Amino acid sequence: MANFVLVAGARLGAWAWDEVVPYLRAAGQGAHPLTLSGLADKAGVPAGQQTHVQDIVDEVEDRDLRDVVLVGHSYSGIPVGQAAERIGDRLAHVVFVDSSLPADGEAFVSAWPDGGAMVKASIAENGGFWPLVTAAHYDGQGLTDEQIARIVAGSTPHPGATLTEPAVLSRPLDELPATYIQCLLAGAGPGSGVAELLTGKHWRLVDMDTGHWPMFSRPRELAQIFLQAAGE
Numbered sequence: 001m002a003n004f005v006l007v008a009g010a011r012l013g014a015w016a017w018d019e020v021v022p023y024l025r026a027a028g029q030g031a032h033p034l035t036l037s038g039l040a041d042k043a044g045v046p047a048g049q050q051t052h053v054q055d056i057v058d059e060v061e062d063r064d065l066r067d068v069v070l071v072g073h074s075y076s077g078i079p080v081g082q083a084a085e086r087i088g089d090r091l092a093h094v095v096f097v098d099s100s101l102p103a104d105g106e107a108f109v110s111a112w113p114d115g116g117a118m119v120k121a122s123i124a125e126n127g128g129f130w131p132l133v134t135a136a137h138y139d140g141q142g143l144t145d146e147q148i149a150r151i152v153a154g155s156t157p158h159p160g161a162t163l164t165e166p167a168v169l170s171r172p173l174d175e176l177p178a179t180y181i182q183c184l185l186a187g188a189g190p191g192s193g194v195a196e197l198l199t200g201k202h203w204r205l206v207d208m209d210t211g212h213w214p215m216f217s218r219p220r221e222l223a224q225i226f227l228q229a230a231g232e
Contacts, residue, residue, distance in 0.1 A: 001028060001030055002030065002067050002068075002231075003029070003030035003031075004024055004029060004032065004069045004071055005034055005056065005059055005065070005068060005069070006020065006032065006033040006071045007036065007056060007070070007071060007076040008033075008074070009073045009075045009076050010075040010158045010163075011132065011158045013035035013036075013042070014035040014040065014041075015154055016216070017215055018033075019219035020215050020226075023220055023224070027223075027227055029230070030065070034055065034059050036051075036052045036056075036079070036162075037051045037052065037055055037159070038162070039159070040154070040156055047161065048162060049079065049108075049165035049166065051162070052076075052079035053079045053082045053083050053168075056070065056083035057086050060087050061087070061090075065090060067092045067230075068091050069094070070091065070093075070095070072097065073097040073098065073213075073215065074212065075099070075163070077096045077099025077101050077102070078100050078101065078102045078167055079102075079162075080096070081094065081102040081167070085169065085170060085176065091176075092177070092230060093177050093178065093179065093230055094176050095181065096178060096179070096194075097181045097214065097215075097222070098181060099180075101193055101194060102167035103193070104168060105166045105167070106166055107163065108162070108164070109164055116164065123163070123164070124160075126157065128160045128161070129157035129158060130159075130163060132152070135148050135152050138211075140185065140211065141185055143211060143213060143216055143217050147216045151213065173197055174196075174200040174202060175202065178203045179203070179229040180198065180204070180206070181208055181214070181225060182207050183208050183210055183211055183212050184209050185209070185212070206225055208222070
């Protein structure tokens with residue numbers, strides 16, 4: 001049995017996986033949606049980048065999970081990628097869902113065209129948090145009005161330090177057994193770093209004809225990709 005540890009992107013919590021979890025469990029697999037510190041039901045808990053990495057490692061170790069498939073969506077690909085190399089032989093696979101990837105010494109905002117200046121300014125103006133976005137932010141992503149309303153209602157401001165503090169990697173990402181899911185409606189394809197990793201023997205690419213939040217727009221299809229990645 002695989003154990004899927006599911007980590008959603010910025011501003012989201014474990015609740016974002018509510019429609020994916022039943023498909024995984026119906027297939028006889030373990031599903032462990034995780035809320036990172038400072039978000040959703042853990043709002044108010046101080047968090048930096050390494051806090052989020054430790055959240056994931058603790059979930060795996062405290063539950064004594066084996067055959068773990070770590071899933072990171074959007075921002076959460078950064079802490080998931082770091083946690084993957086820290087859980088040793090418990091790891092079976094990593095799935096990056098239209099996500100950022102960690103680079104040693106680099107932060108989430110490092111990849112932004114302005115070096116993250118606008119994000120950092122927004123965080124400074126909002127008490128140390130990346131603020132919420134309006135419903136219009138989700139237009140054109142294959143989501144219904146009801147799904148957008150649900151995302152907006154459930155979102156919480158994101159702890160800014162997790163976006164500006166650097167990732168810490170001890171070995172290359174290309175050594176991880178990984179699947180990268182590209183959501184085609186999200187616009188630009190995988191960056192050069194992802195493209196390079198996909199040339200290696202351990203990584204593969206899967207396209208989804210939907211937007212950046214497939215756990216809402218295509219939960220059944222997404223769960224099936226997860227199961228295939230785990231070899232189920």
